[in-house]
Amino acid sequence: MRMKKLLIVATCFLFIGIVVGPALAADTYKVGAVFSVTGRASFLGDPEKKTALMVADEINKAGGINGKKLELIIYDDEGDATKSTLAVKKLINQDKVCAILGPSLSGLSIAVVPIAQQSEIPLVSAAASYKIVTDEKTGKQYKWVFKVPQSDSMAAEAIYSHMKKEGITKIAIITGTTGFGKSGRSELLRLAPQYGITILADESYGPRDTDMTAQLTKIKGVAPQAIVNWSIGPTQVTVLRNYRDLGMTNIVFYQSHGFGSKKNIELAAGAAEGVYTPLGACATPDALPANHPQKKVAVEYNKNYTGKYNEPVSTFGGHAWDALNLVVDALKAVGCDRAKIRDYLENKKGFAGQHGVFNFSANDHNGLVWQDAFNMIVVKNGDWAMAD
Secondary structure, three states: OHHHHHHHHHHHHHHHHHHHHHHHHOOEEEEEEEEOOOOOOHHHHHHHHHHHHHHHHHHHHOOOEOOEEEEEEEEEOOOOHHHHHHHHHHHHHOOOOOEEEOOOOHHHHHHHHHHHHHHOOOEEEOOOOHHHOEOOOOOOEOOOEEEOOOOHHHHHHHHHHHHHHHOOOEEEEEEEOOHHHHHHHHHHHHHHHHHOOEEEEEEEEOOOOOOOHHHHHHHHHHOOOEEEEEOOOHHHHHHHHHHHHOOOOOOEEEEOHHHOOHHHHHHHOOOOOOOEEEEOHHHOHHHOOOOOOOHHHHHHHHHHHHHHHOOOOOHHHHHHHHHHHHHHHHHHHHOOOHHHHHHHHHOOOOEEEOOEEEOOEOOEOOOOOHHHHOEEEEEEOOEEEEOO
16 A cells, blocks of 8 residues: 555656646747857857847846746857758757747858748848848748848948949959858849949959959959959958058958958958948947937947957847847747747838848848948948948
C-alpha cells in the first residue's frame, strides 16, 4: 500500500511537471534572429546583435510585452549561407519562435525566403536588396517576408538626385560581386537614364580582392565627374585608399548606404574625407530638426547604445532596432500568432524607426520612400555631416 501511494505521488509530480513546463513557456514571447556576428560581415552582424540585445533588455526591464518576457534567441551564421539556412530552420522547428529577424546579408536573406514562405513565419530582414521582398517573376511581394533597410533602388535614387542638383551627368560605377553589389549595380544602370546620367565605365571586383588599382586606372582614363562605389566590408575602404593613391580626389566620390559605419571612415585613414553617402536618421540624430519624425527615437538610440557599448552607432545596428521594435509592436497587438503578426506588419503605418517612417502595404513590404528614408551625408573632419 505504501509503495502504491508513493507511485501515486510520483505520478502527480510528473503530471504537474508536464503542465508547469508549458505554462512557464507561455509566459514568454520567443523571437529569433540570425545575424552575421562573426566572419566576413561582422561589421553588420555585431552591431545588430548588440542593438537587439539592448532593446530586448530595455523591454524586459520595463515589464516585458503585455506582462510577458521577451526571449530573444540569436544565432551567428558567420556570413555563411549554409549556416544561415540551418539557423533559420532551427528557429522555426526547434525553438518555435513567433517571428525571425535577419539575416544580415542580402544574399543570405534571399536564400532563406523560400523557407519563411513554406513555413509561414514572418521574417523581417536586415538586408537591403529589393529582391528580398519582391518576387521578380510576378512583381508581387513575398507574403511572409519584410525588410527594414532602405532598398538599393532608393539609395541609387538618392545619389542620382544629389548628382542632378550638383550638375553631374557623366559618371563611373565600380561595384562588388556580392548579392548586395550586384543588386546595386543593376539599379544604378536601370535608373541612370531617368536622371540624365551617362555611365562611362562599369567596373567590378570580388569580395576578397585587396587591390582595385587596375579598375580605378581604367576609370581615371575616361575622366568621369563622379564615381559611385557599391559594396560592403573592407573592399569599400580599399577602393577609397586606391582612389586617393592614384590622385583621383578631384573626382567626386559616392558610396552606397553600405558605407554606414564610422569604422569605415577610420579605416580609410583620411581617404574618406569629402565622400558622399545616403544614410538614415540614426547616423546624424543631432543634426535633425526638432520636429523631425525620427528625432526622438534616433537621439534615444544613440544615447543608449553609446552609453552601453562605448562605441558609435552604425546604420546596421539601426536595422536591428527597426526590425525588433516592429515585431514587438505586433506581439503587443496580436500575441504570438504568426499569421496575425504577418497581417499586422503588412498593415502597419506611421512607424517612426531609425531608417524612416514605415508605411507597409500588400504592395510594399519595405514601407519606405527614399525622399524620407535618406539624408545625404558627407564625411567632414573624420565624421558624418549633413551635406549642403
